[in-house]
Each structure stands twice: as C-alpha cells, then as structure tokens.
Amino acid sequence: MNFYNGHWEKKYGVSMYHPQEIYEWHRGNEELVFLAPHQKIYGKGMTLDGVVLTFHVSVGGSDIFHIVVEHYQGVVDCGPDFIVEEKREPLHLSEEENSLTLCCGESELRIEKSPLSFTFYYRGNYMTRMESSDFAYVRTDDTGVLLYEERAGAAYMQGATSLGVGELIYGLGERFGPLVKNGQAIDMWNEDGGTSSELSYINVPFYLSNRGYGIFVNDTGRVSFEVGSSQVGKVEFCVLGEKLDFYYLGGGTMKRSISLYTELTGRPPLPPEWSFGLWLTTSFATDYDEETVLSVIEQMEEADIPLRVFHFDCFWMKGYHWCDFMWDNAVFPNPKRMLQKIHDKGIRICVWINPYIAQASALFQEGMRDGYFLKRTNGDVWQWDKWQAGMAIVDFTNPQAKAWYQKKLEDLLRMGVDCFKTDFGERIPTKDVVYYNGADSEKMHNFYSYLYNEAVYEVVCRVKGKEEAVLFARSGTAGGQKFPVHWGGDCFARYESMAESLRGGLSLTMSGYGYWSHDIGGFEDTSTPDVYKRWVAFGLLSSHSRLHGNNSYRLPWLYGEEATDVLRHFVKVKEELLPYLVEKAKENYETGIPLMRAMALEFPEDSACAYLDRQYMLGDRYLVAPVFREDGQVTYYLPHGKWIHYFTKEATDGGRWRTDMVDYFTIPLWEKK
Numbered sequence: 001m002n003f004y005n006g007h008w009e010k011k012y013g014v015s016m017y018h019p020q021e022i023y024e025w026h027r028g029n030e031e032l033v034f035l036a037p038h039q040k041i042y043g044k045g046m047t048l049d050g051v052v053l054t055f056h057v058s059v060g061g062s063d064i065f066h067i068v069v070e071h072y073q074g075v076v077d078c079g080p081d082f083i084v085e086e087k088r089e090p091l092h093l094s095e096e097e098n099s100l101t102l103c104c105g106e107s108e109l110r111i112e113k114s115p116l117s118f119t120f121y122y123r124g125n126y127m128t129r130m131e132s133s134d135f136a137y138v139r140t141d142d143t144g145v146l147l148y149e150e151r152a153g154a155a156y157m158q159g160a161t162s163l164g165v166g167e168l169i170y171g172l173g174e175r176f177g178p179l180v181k182n183g184q185a186i187d188m189w190n191e192d193g194g195t196s197s198e199l200s201y202i203n204v205p206f207y208l209s210n211r212g213y214g215i216f217v218n219d220t221g222r223v224s225f226e227v228g229s230s231q232v233g234k235v236e237f238c239v240l241g242e243k244l245d246f247y248y249l250g251g252g253t254m255k256r257s258i259s260l261y262t263e264l265t266g267r268p269p270l271p272p273e274w275s276f277g278l279w280l281t282t283s284f285a286t287d288y289d290e291e292t293v294l295s296v297i298e299q300m301e302e303a304d305i306p307l308r309v310f311h312f313d314c315f316w317m318k319g320y321h322w323c324d325f326m327w328d329n330a331v332f333p334n335p336k337r338m339l340q341k342i343h344d345k346g347i348r349i350c351v352w353i354n355p356y357i358a359q360a361s362a363l364f365q366e367g368m369r370d371g372y373f374l375k376r377t378n379g380d381v382w383q384w385d386k387w388q389a390g391m392a393i394v395d396f397t398n399p400q401a402k403a404w405y406q407k408k409l410e411d412l413l414r415m416g417v418d419c420f421k422t423d424f425g426e427r428i429p430t431k432d433v434v435y436y437n438g439a440d441s442e443k444m445h446n447f448y449s450y451l452y453n454e455a456v457y458e459v460v461c462r463v464k465g466k467e468e469a470v471l472f473a474r475s476g477t478a479g480g481q482k483f484p485v486h487w488g489g490d491c492f493a494r495y496e497s498m499a500e501s502l503r504g505g506l507s508l509t510m511s512g513y514g515y516w517s518h519d520i521g522g523f524e525d526t527s528t529p530d531v532y533k534r535w536v537a538f539g540l541l542s543s544h545s546r547l548h549g550n551n552s553y554r555l556p557w558l559y560g561e562e563a564t565d566v567l568r569h570f571v572k573v574k575e576e577l578l579p580y581l582v583e584k585a586k587e588n589y590e591t592g593i594p595l596m597r598a599m600a601l602e603f604p605e606d607s608a609c610a611y612l613d614r615q616y617m618l619g620d621r622y623l624v625a626p627v628f629r630e631d632g633q634v635t636y637y638l639p640h641g642k643w644i645h646y647f648t649k650e651a652t653d654g655g656r657w658r659t660d661m662v663d664y665f666t667i668p669l670w671e672k673k
Helices: 254-265 290-302 335-344 364-370 399-415 441-464 495-509 529-540 561-591
Strands: 015-017 024-027 032-037 052-061 064-070 092-096 099-104 107-112 117-122 125-131 136-139 155-162 169-171 184-187 206-209 213-217 224-227 234-240 243-249 278-281 309-312 348-353 419-422 471-473 545-547 616-618 622-624 633-638 642-645 651-653 656-661 669-672
Touching: 052 099, 052 254, 064 099, 064 107, 155 243, 206 254, 213 234, 213 254, 234 243, 243 254, 254 561, 278 290, 290 309, 290 335, 335 348, 335 399, 364 399, 399 441, 419 441, 441 471, 495 529, 529 545, 529 561, 561 616
Parallel strands: 278 309, 278 545, 309 348, 348 419, 419 471
Antiparallel strands: 015 136, 024 032, 032 052, 052 064, 064 243, 092 099, 099 107, 107 117, 117 125, 125 155, 136 155, 155 234, 169 206, 184 224, 206 213, 213 243, 224 234, 616 622, 622 669, 633 656, 642 651, 642 669
8 A cells, every 4th residue: 555645755644653763672582572662762751642663573483583563452353364383482682782683593683773673684694674664553544643532544554675676576476467576566355357457366465575585464454565666665565453463584595485484374285196187177158968078078088188187167056056066957967977977987076166155045044044154234144146146155254154064065075076166255245244253354355265265175185085185276365375276267268368377377376375277278258279279288287287168168179170189299298297296296295385486486596587477487397488479489588507398309508598489289398407
C-alpha cells in the first residue's frame, strides 16, 4: 500500500509514526525486547503523549531472525495464523555503546540504538538494512494527534528493507506478470482472475532477494507489498492492524533462503511416482458419459500413449447439485464398475470437487441443520448464486464440518477414486460472515485455501496411504506447498497464455512450492494445432502434466494425426526422465528446492539469467526452452558450462545465446554436464 506522495510528503489523510531510538531494552533467554518511541527523548516530559512501538527479536532457527513490532497489545487476536515451526534458540547477544548484535548460524543482526536501524549480514557480508523510517505505525485520519474518540481512519503497520544497486526481488506467490518483481505493487489476496491479469490464485507473503536472503511476513491477511514502486530503493510491506510479524531468512543464496522458508512453513511430501505421468481429463463443459470415457481411454491405448491418470471434471455430478459427491446416474449408471474397468488398465482416477454446497445438493439441508456452513452475523447461512445457485461454503474451522466433508470423500476413495482436483477456494467472503471458531474473516480469506486442501489431503492419506496421496489444487497460501500438486488456473489457448502460465509457475516455485502444472492446450477456447503441439512439449516437460480444457476436448487426434504422434513422443520422453524426476522430488522433500526452477535460482552468479522467464531448469540438470512462435523459432540462453542436447546429442559450451528452428518433435532440452 502506497502511503507516499513522492519522497517528501505523505498522501492526504496519512499520519506516520517512525520509531526513533531504543528507549529501554531487556533480554530474556530467547527474546530481546525494547521500546522505541516515535521521537527522541531528551527529558522526562517527552515520555508523555506519543506513539511507542514494542519490538520483540528472537531467533527462529539457524540464519533466521523473527521480528515482531507492536503498537497496541490489547487487540484481540482471533486468528487464523500460519502453521510455523520455529526452532527457537538461546540469544547470542552482545552490546556496544550504541548497538546490540545478535548472531545465529552464519547470520548477524546489528541493531543501532539511536537512530534506530537494523542491518543484516551473512558471513560478515552486508545483506540489507531497515532504517528508522522503514518501520511505521500508520493512521489514515490526518489528525497527527492522539484522540480519545474512535477515529475513522484505519491503522496499519509497515516495514521495509533496502534495495541495493542491482538487487532483484522474486516470489510473492503465483504471479503472471514479470518474474522480477521490482517496480510492482502486489497485494496478497486470492482471487479467481485467470492467468491474464494481476490477480492470483495463490498468494504467498514471502519474497526472495538475489543477494541471498528472504522476508516472510507472518500474517494471513491482505499483506501489501511495494517492491521498489512507492519508494524505488525499498521493498515495503504493510499489514492492517496493530502488529507486524515477519521473519528474516538469511543463508547467503536464494536456494538456502527457500530451504529456510520451507523449514518454517513445511515441505512438500513425495508425490506418488504415477502422478508425474500424463493426466487426461473430460474437460469441463463437454458432453461425456461412461461409454465416452472408456472409449477415450481405449483410443489412447490404441495410439500407444501411456496414460497414468484419468480425471472426471465437474459434470461427473449433476448440474446445480455441486457438490453432493453423487455420480450423475443418467450418464454413469454403475460408477463403481466403471472405475474398476479403468483401474484394470493401470490408470488412476481423479474427480473434481470444490468446498461449496449448492442449495439443490442433497447435502445442503444436512449441512444447514448441523451448522456446517459459514454464517452471516444474523445467523443465516451465507449464500449466493455465483457458480452454483444458492450455494453455501463449508466451514472448515468447525471440526464436525471438516469430518462430515471428509466422510463424503472417504466414501468416494473406497469406491475407487484415487485423488481429487480441489478446485476453487478463492471466492471466500469477508463481509457479514462468521466462522465457527470466531476467526477474523479478512484473515481467513486466503487461509481458507490451506484448511480446504489440508482437509482433503488428510483423508487421501488416511485411506490411500501417505505414499499414494496427491491433490490437483488451484488455490493456496503460505504452507500450501505441503499439499501437492498445484496448477496454474484458467489460461487461454494461445502462445501468450503459455508464456504467462510459465511466469506464474516460476514465480510460485520461487515462493516455496515444489511442483506445478498447467492446462496443456489452454483452458479457454480451442487452440490451433500448432499451439497444441508446442504446448504438449512444454507440458510434458513440467513437473506434472495434464491435458484439460473448457468447452472442448484436448484429445490429440482432434488436432490432427501429427498431434497424436507429438503427444506420444513427449509422453515417452517424460517416462524416460521419470527416475530423474523422482530423484529431484526426493531433493525437494529434503531441502525444499523446487523441481521446476527459474534460471536465476539455479545460476545466480550468471547475470544473464536474472530476468529469464521463457525458459527454466527441470531440476539442476535439464534446461527447457518452450517454443512460443508458430514458425518454430526459439531464442534462449545457455549458461556457462558443458551442455548436451537431449534429442540431437549436440555438445556445446554455454555462456551464450542461441536461436534455433525446431520441429514439433524437438524442443531445446539440454543436459548440463
């Protein structure tokens, strides 16, 4: 949120109070606490009237500093809170005349007493700085004085880190714009906006600097970031309320910072090996029945295209009845028998769900009677007609509602379903809504996605076993990486959407998510055969691969005979790479380093990689450069080192740009030696 009008002035209605100096401090075994008034104190009388901020500084693990800044401490905290696993350590604190120094791991935090400042180091090297003016208690009432009366303006807490010359910022969740976030203003607010806008399905209040540190703002609400935008030399982060809670994650490299972040918020478990293969869906609004599904699977088998998962999208249930978790018996008269036929071919089954219960659903009256839905402040069930007529929203803060929802899924799993596509989770109201546990509705908006995916993932683990558990999820927030896999939402069937999808995926994996997928062929509209074939190559060289669309099928033969050959070719390429992908998945499980990686993450020392968002690394060994042009031309960069082309076996030295013309059976796929 931008409170400034240029460098010298604030916007109309804004008052900002900056902590000037440490007035008094004390240390405990695990925490440094100090008071910092908004003015320098020259005499006793100056302690009357004025804002004082209370700082709590602790160690959250090796190379992790946890900083909490509070104004009013009497505010009731209704939650929710991110699930953070700190490894609290005793303070290693030393004092000099005008400074306090804390050390943990190979990181150091030097706090100047007057004027107040925080400076972070790693192995003695400067990383970033937070000055007095970078911390602020903000009011938007333009009084400039403290009053007894309740004021109309809102209260915010703000922090900021300095941006050095050449410093670049990555992360902040799934973002479809430029990979480098410098110059952008970004709010953490999950919305269903497709891949062609500034909106995002997965917002993560964690940013990563190419200097080798990260900042995680530990707040589930609408955290606002100004990345070199409001003040061009700062990354500002702001939260509504009276407390700012954030972690500094050192480590010296971006990989190490991601590892520290996922150590705090959780690492993805190993997805089952079969999940890395090809997923085929019915698409969304197409006409299909049992005969259609079995016929399509048989055609894929006849075309010699290995299929690992078949997905039933929304209309496996009857229209207007989502979600009742009941097969539409008009088109699926014997679903258990049908699922067994699919299993007999060695194919897993995924079905679509969401956390909304339509009024026509057989479950609506039951959920309303037992209090399983979000309510309005007057006690009514919260309902609206968007998506499903009269739909209600399951309240996962109610343990009984969670168990009720899970039981419906358990019945499907025991019938033969293997996993779920957890769609939606972003359209969560904040006004006139009450949660069972009294949680703050604004802070629940993003965090709802965590509870939703957690509930589904838990029941899959319980029935199928943790080694077989996987989701196909759209929404998420910090910690959501513990419930893989996520995909990039609704994209158009064109080259531009291929590119924006890739940017979203790389931004997401720079935010702690280990796996990522997208709709091969595009979701909206129907692509040309050219775009389809190019997208197939890109999709089969992503961590997870799914053919999916809206009103039309993504079956290869609908795009021409060659498209079938291209799909077969790249499915088998991925099958060849499967042992390597499983190896990299284990690495993600152990370290948090993602499977798909931005070039800047894998080659931080090569400045040519800093802005690259049309190519990526698959693990640490394979470079992939998707083709985004109809003529087959692709320009990309090979970093320094020895490289061998996967298809042509050409060997070459890196450190240079290349422009290739490739056919549909080839893509720049280089192995680093």
